Amino acid sequence: MSSKLESLQRWVDEVAALTRPAKIHWCDGSDAEYRQLVEQMLQTGDLIELNQETHPGCYLHRSSPSDVARVEHLTFVCTEDEQDAGPNNHWMSPTEAHTKMDALFDGCMEGRTMYVIPYCMGPIDSPLARCGVEITDSPYVVANMRTMTRMGAAAQARIEREGTFVKGLHSTGELDPERRFIMHFPEELTIKSYGSGYGGNALLGKKCHALRIASFQAKSEGWLAEHMLIVGIENPKGETHYVAAAFPSACGKTNLAMLIPPEGYRQDGWKVWTVGDDICWMRPGADGRLYAINPEAGYFGVAPGTSDATNPNALTTIARDTIFTNVAVTADNQPWWEGLPGEPVTDWQGRPYDPANGPAAHPNSRFTVSAKQCPTWSPRAEDSQGVPISAIVFGGRRPSLVPLVFQARDWAHGVLVGAAMGSETTAAATGAVGVLRRDSMAMKPFAGYHYGDYFRHWLSFDKPGAKLPKIFHVNWFRKGEDGRFLWPGYGDNLRVLEWMIDRVEGRAKGRQTPIGIVPSEGELKLDGLALDRRTIETLLDVDHNGWSDELAAIGDYLQSFGERLPDELQAEQQRIAEALKTAEAA
Numbered sequence: 211m212s213s214k215l216e217s218l219q220r221w222v223d224e225v226a227a228l229t230r231p232a233k234i235h236w237c238d239g240s241d242a243e244y245r246q247l248v249e250q251m252l253q254t255g256d257l258i259e260l261n262q263e264t265h266p267g268c269y270l271h272r273s274s275p276s277d278v279a280r281v282e283h284l285t286f287v288c289t290e291d292e293q294d295a296g297p298n299n300h301w302m303s304p305t306e307a308h309t310k311m312d313a314l315f316d317g318c319m320e321g322r323t324m325y326v327i328p329y330c331m332g333p334i335d336s337p338l339a340r341c342g343v344e345i346t347d348s349p350y351v352v353a354n355m356r357t358m359t360r361m362g363a364a365a366q367a368r369i370e371r372e373g374t375f376v377k378g379l380h381s382t383g384e385l386d387p388e389r390r391f392i393m394h395f396p397e398e399l400t401i402k403s404y405g406s407g408y409g410g411n412a413l414l415g416k417k418c419h420a421l422r423i424a425s426f427q428a429k430s431e432g433w434l435a436e437h438m439l440i441v442g443i444e445n446p447k448g449e450t451h452y453v454a455a456a457f458p459s460a461c462g463k464t465n466l467a468m469l470i471p472p473e474g475y476r477q478d479g480w481k482v483w484t485v486g487d488d489i490c491w492m493r494p495g496a497d498g499r500l501y502a503i504n505p506e507a508g509y510f511g512v513a514p515g516t517s518d519a520t521n522p523n524a525l526t527t528i529a530r531d532t533i534f535t536n537v538a539v540t541a542d543n544q545p546w547w548e549g550l551p552g553e554p555v556t557d558w559q560g561r562p563y564d565p566a567n568g569p570a571a572h573p574n575s576r577f578t579v580s581a582k583q584c585p586t587w588s589p590r591a592e593d594s595q596g597v598p599i600s601a602i603v604f605g606g607r608r609p610s611l612v613p614l615v616f617q618a619r620d621w622a623h624g625v626l627v628g629a630a631m632g633s634e635t636t637a638a639a640t641g642a643v644g645v646l647r648r649d650s651m652a653m654k655p656f657a658g659y660h661y662g663d664y665f666r667h668w669l670s671f672d673k674p675g676a677k678l679p680k681i682f683h684v685n686w687f688r689k690g691e692d693g694r695f696l697w698p699g700y701g702d703n704l705r706v707l708e709w710m711i712d713r714v715e716g717r718a719k720g721r722q723t724p725i726g727i728v729p730s731e732g733e734l735k736l737d738g739l740a741l742d743r744r745t746i747e748t749l750l751d752v753d754h755n756g757w758s759d760e761l762a763a764i765g766d767y768l769q770s771f772g773e774r775l776p777d778e779l780q781a782e783q784q785r786i787a788e789a790l791k792t793a794e795a796a
């Protein structure tokens with residue numbers, strides 16, 4: 211195959227001349243193509259068949275043990291002006307980065323097949339969607355891209371009609387961490403990734419395109435590309451509010467997106483609809499509201515911890531036609547991870563399971579599955595105009611201080627709340643786990659440009675005629691003195707979402723505090739929960755002293771963005787710091 215779009219054909223020819231593959235395959239996205247790829251990977255050992263009776267169409271991929279997560283220290287944003295990448299990104303000059311990468315790609319596909327993957331991020335006919343083409347030498351990447359994006363002939367047709375696309379070049383290379391780089395050239399709509407087969411580094415439609423490149427594009431085109439789930443909450447009257455929520459990687463976005471209402475809520479007729487679990491593209495509609503699409507077509511979810519107790523919808527979703535990466539296996543060849551019943555016999559590296567070697571499944575082991583397999587999948591995920599967002603939620607893992615929920619007073623305050631987000635680090639990226647770090651809007655690893663400019667862009671949505679979502683902050687991870695979580699989380703998080711919707715609709719009054727509005731007594735429906743009064747008070751308490759220190763830390767963090775920090779954000783921080791001082795004195 212080939213393309214009638216000259217710029218696409220020329221680029222493919224240039225890449226082929228550089229990488230010198232034995233064969234070129236243009237992906238059409240068909241079932242036959244997928245089956246053929248799976249056959250081939252079963253033969254090479256790239257995939258291992260799992261128990262086809264319990265898990266039809268499910269396969270296991272074991273990655274190289276040193277290639278199991280995103281590598282933030284090897285990920286670069288290469289803008290002409292270093293300032294544009296900001297202190298939140300690693301930067302390299304485009305000339306240096308291209309030279310370095312082209313040397314790595316030189317001849318790297320000799321004897322291999324080069325796959326050309328046209329894909330569309332978002333519903334194929336949506337004006338909010340954007341297309342790209344990934345070239346890779348990894349059949350595992352092709353199989354995953356087929357699930358995670360709208361890949362193949364229809365995407366190619368749209369690219370040929372529009373004439374523009376993001377160019378992503380990928381090779382697994384030697385999987386050598388010393389020869390591994392993920393480079394972004396937002397001004398050229400180009401990505402070059404070498405030396406890793408891991409999802410976030412190799413499925414270029416996901417983090418590289420839909421967040422880093424898209425956030426850059428979104429800034430100049432007046433929209434937002436965010437690390438957010440999208441969930442629809444339907445009340446017993448049949449009215450649905452859509453909520454977008456940003457949490458850092460491996461902090462429960464998939465669980466919240468697929469939440470099952472507590473028993474009483476189910477009986478009353480509450481329903482939850484999953485639109486997306488990781489990425490949200492939003493833009494103002496003609497009525498001034500923000501409309502969102504999920505640019506992805508699948509879930510690349512964290513397996514460990516996924517169980518009947520935490521996320522039964524996810525378990526149903528992945529019972530068939532799923533690629534598992536780095537999970538363990540039971541004696542009868544079923545996929546297994548910590549949190550599931552049963553016993554592993556083989557660990558994620560293929561060794562006989564021995565607890566002395568650590569967890570059986572890698573803590574960042576994953577499943578790749580089509581979104582449509584989720585029992586709560588929302589048909590509105592295919593709506594080309596997107597869904598209107600009523601509330602935006604920010605949150606992180608905060609064992610102390612931060613209450614279960616509070617609402618920002620207005621948009622500018624909400625932008626500060628998002629900018630100030632902090633969370634304990636997780637296994638989704640290499641590095642220490644459990645260390646508190648600031649992760650503004652959960653975009654620290656993904657904002658493709660200077661955070662100061664990014665905050666300014668967020669602030670710019672507040673203009674006459676805008677009917678913006680209300681902004682909230684949640685913390686499901688507050689711990690008691692005994693180190694146990696105070697809030698049950700999972701399905702019970704609907705109680706908090708209901709309060710937010712009551713706020714949106716003007717039903718809940720709330721209690722004003724210096725940091726925002728918290729539920730007043732009785733507003734959170736807690737019936738059926740075994741929470742004592744003290745726990746509830748702790749969960750909703752605003753400790754003025756502790757928050758004064760937090761505001762000072764936020765102030766220092768904001769200062770690190772220098773001159774590009776919008777004055778408005780600093781003024782918000784100062785206003786709240788002052789209000790806390792006044793409250794302490796009172």
Ligand code: OXD
Pocket residue numbers: 280409410458459460488510638639
């Ligand atoms: C992801 C991540 O894979 O955030 O979604 O790391």
Ligand code: MN
Pocket residue numbers: 437458459460488
């Ligand atoms: Mn993510």
